[in-house]
Amino acid sequence: MDDERDLVKRCLKREVKAEKQLYDLYVHKMFGICLRYSGNAMEAEDLMQEGFLRVFSLLHTFRFDGSLEGWVFHVFIHSAINYTKRHLRFKAEVRLENYDHHATFHEESLSKLSHDEMLKIIHDLPPGYRTVFNLYAIDGYHHKEIGKMLGISEETSKSQLYMAKRRIREILIARTNFGLHNIAKS
Amino acid sequence: MEEEDKIEKRFSEAFRDFKREPSGLVWEGLKRELHPESKPQNPWDRLWMFPRHFPGRFRLGIAAAAAVFAIFLGIIYFGTASHHVVSGHAYTGETRMCRGTAFLFKVDDKVMPRDSIVHYRSAMVDENGGYRFPGIGPGEYLLRVSPPDGSEIASKFQASWYDQHVSPDSAHLVIVGPEDVQADVQMRKRN
Numbered sequence: 001m002d003d004e005r006d007l008v009k010r011c012l013k014r015e016v017k018a019e020k021q022l023y024d025l026y027v028h029k030m031f032g033i034c035l036r037y038s039g040n041a042m043e044a045e046d047l048m049q050e051g052f053l054r055v056f057s058l059l060h061t062f063r064f065d066g067s068l069e070g071w072v073f074h075v076f077i078h079s080a081i082n083y084t085k086r087h088l089r090f091k092a093e094v095r096l097e098n099y100d101h102h103a104t105f106h107e108e109s110l111s112k113l114s115h116d117e118m119l120k121i122i123h124d125l126p127p128g129y130r131t132v133f134n135l136y137a138i139d140g141y142h143h144k145e146i147g148k149m150l151g152i153s154e155e156t157s158k159s160q161l162y163m164a165k166r167r168i169r170e171i172l173i174a175r176t177n178f179g180l181h182n183i184a185k186s
Numbered sequence: 187m188e189e190e191d192k193i194e195k196r197f198s199e200a201f202r203d204f205k206r207e208p209s210g211l212v213w214e215g216l217k218r219e220l221h222p223e224s225k226p227q228n229p230w231d232r233l234w235m236f237p238r239h240f241p242g243r244f245r246l247g248i249a250a251a252a253a254v255f256a257i258f259l260g261i262i263y264f265g266t267a268s269h270h271v272v273s274g275h276a277y278t279g280e281t282r283m284c285r286g287t288a289f290l291f292k293v294d295d296k297v298m299p300r301d302s303i304v305h306y307r308s309a310m311v312d313e314n315g316g317y318r319f320p321g322i323g324p325g326e327y328l329l330r331v332s333p334p335d336g337s338e339i340a341s342k343f344q345a346s347w348y349d350q351h352v353s354p355d356s357a358h359l360v361i362v363g364p365e366d367v368q369a370d371v372q373m374r375k376r377n
Contacts (some may be wrong), residue, residue: 002206019220027208031205035204049219052212052216119201122197137197137198138198165190166190
């Protein structure tokens, strides 16, 4: 904790060495988050830079009443949301037609998905679905919080999550029924 | 458990502690944003036109090639900027001489008889009697035109120096200064 305090103090003094130390401490985890919230690796790097800039500019507001990692995570989530909001209007939402409620996917097609395949599936989701799916299913936020963060109603958040899961389910069904094992790689 | 719930659980578990390494460019970009005032730390970084992650040897090669190219352009520019064209026509009486060869000699001494005449350039005389020497630097020259070997003209006219002389000692100098020079040669008849 003292080390953390010292690190923050040195960062506030704008010591490059300390800034690099803080960056190295969280870079891998935060890049994992950026990859999930962005549409591809390049966007993720943009988001990553934006997130750390925000971290360093808001560092003076950190009061040491929780872990630094938790605070950095929180800042990054907000950066990701801002980034998504900026790009949301430029990406068309694609509606799924002829959704088959009775079809099922094979357990293996889900359990054997690699990280890269899962990332590809997440990247292929429309930004709205992707953001809500990330916030709710992976980062553990509630619909009420998500609604506040994104400026949407709780019901909209729920429906976006439902559509996201439906889209993923459809991809998995396609992999099961048609042996399209490369669908997520394409 | 519903399939949608299984999806949620699987993704949640898989990405709980998901970590990845970005490229080194993220930190470099971030550092530049955080410290725009900071100067590059070594001479290589002063070569701002090259991305910093390029290997040193590659950067050295590019820098050396750029320097050589710049020097080459400088030589071309400054080497030709003060040069001019010496041109003219060879005449056999009232008409222009058809074909032949024109020679330009650099004159290095002022003493007669001249013994430091150095051949400088040659040019073909065209069917209209014209000849042209481009890129001639400032200085004093002697111009000599000879008729085409074995031709009927050669049997009537002899090689002549500017303006109408048979000897370099009596020939007029072609003086190249700040402008192009027009120098016509009247061919001397054989005796």
